[in-house]
Amino acid sequence: MVISKKVFLGLFVVAFLLRIGLAISTYHSDIGSFAMAGKYIVGEGKVLGFFDAVTTRGTKGELKLFGDQIVFNYQPLAYLIPSAIYLPFRPIIINTASQLVNTNWTALHQKSIYWPLLIYKLPMILADLAIVLLLPKLFEDKKKKILAQILWLFNPIAIYVSSMMGQVDIIIALFLLLALINLKNKRNYKAVVWVALSALIKPAGLILIPIVAINEFHKKNNWFDLIKTAFLGCLVYGLGVASYIWSPAYRYFSLFAEQIGKSTFAGIAVASGTVIPWFFIAFIFGLFLFWKKKINIETIFGLSLITSLVFTHFHPQWLVWIMPWMIYESIRKEEIVLYLGMIAAWLGIVFSFDSTLHIDMFLARGMVTATTFSGNLISEITMLSRAYLVAITGYKFIEKKEN
Numbered sequence: 001m002v003i004s005k006k007v008f009l010g011l012f013v014v015a016f017l018l019r020i021g022l023a024i025s026t027y028h029s030d031i032g033s034f035a036m037a038g039k040y041i042v043g044e045g046k047v048l049g050f051f052d053a054v055t056t057r058g059t060k061g062e063l064k065l066f067g068d069q070i071v072f073n074y075q076p077l078a079y080l081i082p083s084a085i086y087l088p089f090r091p092i093i094i095n096t097a098s099q100l101v102n103t104n105w106t107a108l109h110q111k112s113i114y115w116p117l118l119i120y121k122l123p124m125i126l127a128d129l130a131i132v133l134l135l136p137k138l139f140e141d142k143k144k145k146i147l148a149q150i151l152w153l154f155n156p157i158a159i160y161v162s163s164m165m166g167q168v169d170i171i172i173a174l175f176l177l178l179a180l181i182n183l184k185n186k187r188n189y190k191a192v193v194w195v196a197l198s199a200l201i202k203p204a205g206l207i208l209i210p211i212v213a214i215n216e217f218h219k220k221n222n223w224f225d226l227i228k229t230a231f232l233g234c235l236v237y238g239l240g241v242a243s244y245i246w247s248p249a250y251r252y253f254s255l256f257a258e259q260i261g262k263s264t265f266a267g268i269a270v271a272s273g274t275v276i277p278w279f280f281i282a283f284i285f286g287l288f289l290f291w292k293k294k295i296n297i298e299t300i301f302g303l304s305l306i307t308s309l310v311f312t313h314f315h316p317q318w319l320v321w322i323m324p325w326m327i328y329e330s331i332r333k334e335e336i337v338l339y340l341g342m343i344a345a346w347l348g349i350v351f352s353f354d355s356t357l358h359i360d361m362f363l364a365r366g367m368v369t370a371t372t373f374s375g376n377l378i379s380e381i382t383m384l385s386r387a388y389l390v391a392i393t394g395y396k397f398i399e400k401k402e403n
Contacts, residue, residue, distance in 0.1 A: 003146060012132075015153035019128065019163040023121045024113045026361040029102035031166040035120050036070050037079035038086040039097035048243065050079060051250040070101055073253045076244050077200040078168045085123040092116055112364040121166035127174040128162035131324060134174075137181045138328045151327050151339065157346055161317045164361055169317045172198045176205065176305070177324040179212070183297050188216040192229050196236035204321065207283065207304050209233040214290060215297050266311040282307040286397065295397075302329060303396055310389045316350040316357060329396070341388060348385030352378060 040050040054070050072079060086093050096116045098104065132152050136145035152158060162170040175198035182191035192212040198205035209230055217226035244250040267275035283304055290300040302325035309318055319342075330339035351358055 008146060008149070011150060011153060015159075016129070019125050019159060020118065022159065022163040023118045023125060023166070024115055025363050026164040027100075027105060027114070027117060027363055028165045028167075028356065028361055029105070031117070031120050032101040032105075033070055033072060033074075034079065034082050034166065034168070035093070035097040035100040037072060038083045038093045038120070041079065041083040042086045042090050043094040043097070047080070049247070051244060051247045051254065055249045071253050072249070074168065074202060075200045075254060076240055076250075077197065078171075078202065081171060081201075082120075082123040082168065085126065086119065089119045092119055114363060117166070121163060124162040124166050124168065124170045127171045128158050131158070131170075131174055131177055134177055134181065135324060135327065138184065138324075139331065144331050148327050148331055151331075152324070155323060155327075156343060157317075157320050157323055160350070161320045165317055165357075167317045168201050169320050172201050172205070173320045173324055175201070176208075176321060179205075179208070180298065180301055180325060180328070183212065183215060183301060186219070188212050188219075188229055189232060191215075192233035193236055196233045196240075199237050200240040204305065204308055204318075206237065207308060208301065210287065211290065211297070211300055211304060214287070218293070262312045262314070263308045265313075278311040279307055282311070282393070282397075289397070298325070298328065298332075299396060301325065303393065306389070306393050306396075310386070310393050316346065316353060319346050319349075333399075338392060342392065345385040345388040348381045352382035 036054065037050050040046040040053045044053075046053055051072050054072065100117075100120065132149050135148040135152055139145045139148060158170065158173075161167050161173075175194045179191040179194035179198070182188070182194065192209060195205045195208045195212060212233065213226045213230040216229040217223065219225065241255065245255070263279040264275075264277040266279075267277040268281075269275050286295070286300050286303050286307070289295045290297070295303075302322055305322045305325070309322070323342075326339055326342055330336050
């Protein structure tokens with residue numbers, strides 16, 4: 001049964017108001033880096049120099065952070081895109097950005113809501129809502145289109161990332177969705193551009209460039225098409241990096257950030273100090289299956305992303321990258337239990353982190369109390385949740401390909 005436009009509009013309004021309410025009533029310290037980047041880019045015009053604006057040189061020439069310890073350790077678009085949305089609010093950005101730095105927040109804001117937070121989270125909320133509008137493009141059936149939109153409107157991971165944390169991972173999810181839509185329509189050149197742009201926020205998307213290139217190769221079995229597609233993706237990413245490669249702070253804190261290597265921590269120890277990462281094993285296995293046309297482009301697209309996460313102690317917001325794909329797969333295969341299971345697993349994981357990532361995000365708590373969830377039961381739930389994600393990954397590898 002297809003719901004009426006009035007009912008859908010009502011659900012949209014409820015979901016929208018929920019996001020606004022959470023945006024002004026929750027705080028996480030990560031928003032401070034986007035606020036300060038906005039201040040330097042929008043307020044001071046340091047579009048190319050904002051990476052170095054928070055550093056100085058020590059007596060021996062080493063890079064040192066200023067007193068507030070803000071560091072820009074993401075790729076350039078992570079700060080440029082939010083700053084573009086901040087432009088109409090320049091006076092507010094100039095006057096309030098420094099207050100959102102974690103070292104200042106507790107002392108300045110002992111209240112239940114803080115309206116400027118809505119401005120700083122606005123780019124992420126807009127990306128969140130854009131996904132609602134774009135998800136139907138993955139389906140032809142009207143019922144499936146609406147179901148996908150409703151699942152996203154009330155997706156707790158999307159709401160958490162966009163409206164509570166205010167993290168750019170939701171923009172990555174938007175770009176990857178645009179890539180998936182173009183892949184489904186055999187527009188591989190457009191898809192690889194969106195993949196490269198997502199990597200200019202966080203470089204996880206780089207692993208998708210060879211997949212898109214192989215997909216183009218499959219059209220005519222033309223090696224030149226494969227090379228052109230891969231080159232285009234690398235070119236877009238390279239141009240973004242080249243704009244900031246001269247910056248010592250960018251090279252030190254962002255270009256080779258520690259988070260990049262997290263996916264390769266877990267593996268098979270074959271000798272002392274030598275480990276074969278599970279991520280590389282799963283990724284190459286999936287790449288080979290796709291090359292031999294044993295799995296389709298939609299499957300390998302999502303599997304590559306999820307394998308970069310499940311074999312590591314990933315941050316709660318990273319799982320949002322694959323949620324549009326998971327909604328698509330769950331509806332397409334009529335296995336909503338997969339989607340619901342992933343939400344349940346995520347809830348089991350997020351509460352295993354320190355309280356600043358869940359309960360103590362709410363301003364009503366005054367950012368003073370520290371609520372922790374610990375004990376054997378929580379540990380077991382967390383391990384079960386992470387095991388579920390690994391099991392789902394394995395299941396998606398071996399399920400029968402659709403004709």
